[in-house]
Amino acid sequence: MRTKEEYYELVLNNRKIASDPMNLKCTCREVLCEWHGRCRECVALHRYHQDHVPACFQSFINDKLKDIVKIGEMTAEENKKTPIEYRLYVKEQDQLLRSSPES
Numbered sequence: 328m329r330t331k332e333e334y335y336e337l338v339l340n341n342r343k344i345a346s347d348p349m350n351l352k353c354t355c356r357e358v359l360c361e362w363h364g365r366c367r368e369c370v371a372l373h374r375y376h377q378d379h380v381p382a383c384f385q386s387f388i389n390d391k392l393k394d395i396v397k398i399g400e401m402t403a404e405e406n407k408k409t410p411i412e413y414r415l416y417v418k419e420q421d422q423l424l425r426s427s428p429e430s
Contacts, residue, residue, distance in 0.1 A: 355383035359414040379406065 353364040362369040396403045
């Protein structure tokens with residue numbers, strides 16, 4: 328276990344990392360996602376639904392899981408991604424709703 332002084336150094340280093348705007352940029356490849364760039368909301372939704380982790384977390388989690396799965400001589404298989412057509416459909420529907428006269 329680290330000492331409280333070591334922990335304090337870790338906190339200071341994390342504050343420095345979190346204050347760098349480059350570290351706060353959204354790295355998710357799903358640029359058409361409604362929550363792209365709104366990471367706090369994205370993570371909150373994933374925590375609420377508990378069906379999978381955000382796309383930006385998946386690659387490093389999958390890499391770690393693949394190493395663990397190899398120990399048991401098993402294989403890991405990735406889920407199918409949401410088709411781009413679905414994200415485009417959401418944008419189309421949103422535009423239709425915004426452009427339709429109110430009833």
